[in-house]
Amino acid sequence: MINNSAYIKTEPDNKESSTVVVRMEHVKKFFGNNYVLRDINLVITKGENLVVLGKSGVGKSVLIKCIIGLDDIDEGKLFILGRDISELKKNELIEIRKKIGFLFQSSALYDSMTVRENLEFPLSRQLRSLSKDEMGQLAKEALENVGLSNTIDEMPSELSGGMRKRLGLARTLILKPEIMLYDEPTTGLDPITSREISSLILEVQKKYNTSSIIITHDIECARLTANRIIVIKDGVCAAEGSFTDLKNSADTWVRSFFE
Amino acid sequence: MEKIILPQSDKESRGVEIEPGNNSEMIPNSIFKRFFLEVSSLTLFTLRFFKEAFKPPYEFNELIKQSFLIGYKSLPLVGITGFIVGLVLTIQTRPTLVKFGAVSWLPAMVAVSIIREIGPVITALIFAGKVGSGIGAELASMNVTEQIDAMQVSWTNPFKYLVVTRVLAATLMLPVLVAFADAIGLAGSFIGVNLQGHVSAYLFFSQIFQSLGFNDLFPAFIKTFFFGFAVGLIGSYKGYNSNKGTEGVGKAANSAVVFASLMVFLIDMVAVQITSMFQN
Numbered sequence: 001m002i003n004n005s006a007y008i009k010t011e012p013d014n015k016e017s018s019t020v021v022v023r024m025e026h027v028k029k030f031f032g033n034n035y036v037l038r039d040i041n042l043v044i045t046k047g048e049n050l051v052v053l054g055k056s057g058v059g060k061s062v063l064i065k066c067i068i069g070l071d072d073i074d075e076g077k078l079f080i081l082g083r084d085i086s087e088l089k090k091n092e093l094i095e096i097r098k099k100i101g102f103l104f105q106s107s108a109l110y111d112s113m114t115v116r117e118n119l120e121f122p123l124s125r126q127l128r129s130l131s132k133d134e135m136g137q138l139a140k141e142a143l144e145n146v147g148l149s150n151t152i153d154e155m156p157s158e159l160s161g162g163m164r165k166r167l168g169l170a171r172t173l174i175l176k177p178e179i180m181l182y183d184e185p186t187t188g189l190d191p192i193t194s195r196e197i198s199s200l201i202l203e204v205q206k207k208y209n210t211s212s213i214i215i216t217h218d219i220e221c222a223r224l225t226a227n228r229i230i231v232i233k234d235g236v237c238a239a240e241g242s243f244t245d246l247k248n249s250a251d252t253w254v255r256s257f258f259e
Numbered sequence: 260m261e262k263i264i265l266p267q268s269d270k271e272s273r274g275v276e277i278e279p280g281n282n283s284e285m286i287p288n289s290i291f292k293r294f295f296l297e298v299s300s301l302t303l304f305t306l307r308f309f310k311e312a313f314k315p316p317y318e319f320n321e322l323i324k325q326s327f328l329i330g331y332k333s334l335p336l337v338g339i340t341g342f343i344v345g346l347v348l349t350i351q352t353r354p355t356l357v358k359f360g361a362v363s364w365l366p367a368m369v370a371v372s373i374i375r376e377i378g379p380v381i382t383a384l385i386f387a388g389k390v391g392s393g394i395g396a397e398l399a400s401m402n403v404t405e406q407i408d409a410m411q412v413s414w415t416n417p418f419k420y421l422v423v424t425r426v427l428a429a430t431l432m433l434p435v436l437v438a439f440a441d442a443i444g445l446a447g448s449f450i451g452v453n454l455q456g457h458v459s460a461y462l463f464f465s466q467i468f469q470s471l472g473f474n475d476l477f478p479a480f481i482k483t484f485f486f487g488f489a490v491g492l493i494g495s496y497k498g499y500n501s502n503k504g505t506e507g508v509g510k511a512a513n514s515a516v517v518f519a520s521l522m523v524f525l526i527d528m529v530a531v532q533i534t535s536m537f538q539n
Contacts, residue, residue: 068412094414108409111400122413 345447398498429491
């Protein structure tokens with residue numbers, strides 16, 4: 001079924017309400033006089049992969065940066081794991097947001113650190129009670145999960161684009177987040193590596209039962225990973241549905257994303 | 260529309276983009292406006308530094324690492340520069356002193372010049388070129404590649420981890436480097452003296468220590484902390500608030516050196532005035 005913004009439900013039914021992990025109600029975000037997000041309403045349930053499509057500069061990345069806290073929303077309500085973030089104290093907010101992982105478009109690996117140090121960095125900041133050996137063990141496991149076991153002592157600059165993405169994913173997953181935010185995870189990768197990254201996203205969903213928001217322009221990635229897709233236009237959710245629904249949309253603009 | 264980045268003191272993010280909007284009509288769009296915005300922005304950045312520097316948790320490990328990178332790794336460059344300055348100053352000064360029959364004053368004159376002024380200023384300028392540009396470029400490239408954002412979502416305060424540690428390391432390491440450069444510079448001077456004559460090491464260094472007093476050493480030592488602070492702060496400010504894009508990295512590195520060097524001269528001018536007031 002295809003919806004436009006007027007029909008996208010903001011209140012989950014009773015069955016869903018216990019499993020809603022992120023809910024946005026009339027969220028607005030502007031920079032100066034320019035509205036980027038005008039009225040965003042969306043719900044993500046436990047274990048769901050939501051793909052967000054839209055033209056460049058429409059505010060897709062801003063949307064997930066608001067969820068992780070890199071940007072603040074200007075108006076509206078944002079609920080994460082059932083808590084209204086506007087009512088939380090700073091410490092509570094940090095605790096909630098520790099349950100969110102973010103894979104950056106550029107992977108954002110620390111250039112001055114080795115692969116091992118990149119993986120141990122978030123552990124050392126959040127799980128200070130862990131010993132050096134325990135951190136090393138977790139780093140090795142995280143690398144095995146993404147198929148990069150033999151790179152542990154290399155520098156990020158020695159890795160290929162696909163390997164850097166995998167390492168970025170490993171670094172994010174090492175803290176076992178409940179919600180994953182992917183900012184264009186396959187951008188700049190060849191089709192084979194893109195498919196590998198999409199498979200990893202699905203693996204993460206199955207293995208850890210994470211809920212994910214995936215920002216992408218890669219329709220193949222959307223097809224492989226999405227349980228549900230929303231399309232953003234002019235700062236609102238313009239359409240929502242499954243991949244097949246939107247691909248066969250009566251709206252030519254929506255359909256154009258899939259051609 | 261023109262955008263100006265101001266640091267946001269109450270939030271652990273890099274900065275806030277201020278759109279001049281209607282306000283731009285109130286202030287003429289001139290070099291003065293940019294100057295005052297830059298000064299206010301740097302002032303807020305400095306205040307934030309002091310706020311974060313005294314608030315726990317402290318990043319001791321990163322401070323030690325940065326002190327090693329900034330201090331120890333700068334020793335060869337600073338040492339070579341100090342040696343050449345001492346040697347050249349001696350060789351250039353000698354003919355003039357010979358003319359006035361005052362060649363015996365050469366060690367004392369060179370020592371006072373190096374300890375009071377040339378050692379601190381030349382070392383600080385070299386330091387600005389190496390460390391200031393390095394900090395500016397490193398933080399700017401971290402900004403471009405979203406590494407600072409990644410640090411923030413790892414629940415690390417990037418300002419405290421990146422900026423506070425680098426500024427403190429620069430502040431603490433420059434006095435050590437200046438002391439090292441001064442010592443090497445005096446050794447260079449000793450070689451310079453002996454290239455055109457013969458003076459024993461005992462006599463040379465005795466004359467140096469007799470000529471130097473508290474008024475020479477103490478103000479010179481204190482001002483090096485301010486030089487180091489300025490170089491670290493300006494490098495961090497330019498890098499942390501750089502524009503996104505690779506062009507921003509180059510601009511950050513370049514402007515860090517230019518402004519830090521200018522600040523070194525300004526601080527030196529003020530320091531000399533203050534020292535003169537007390538000496539008089």
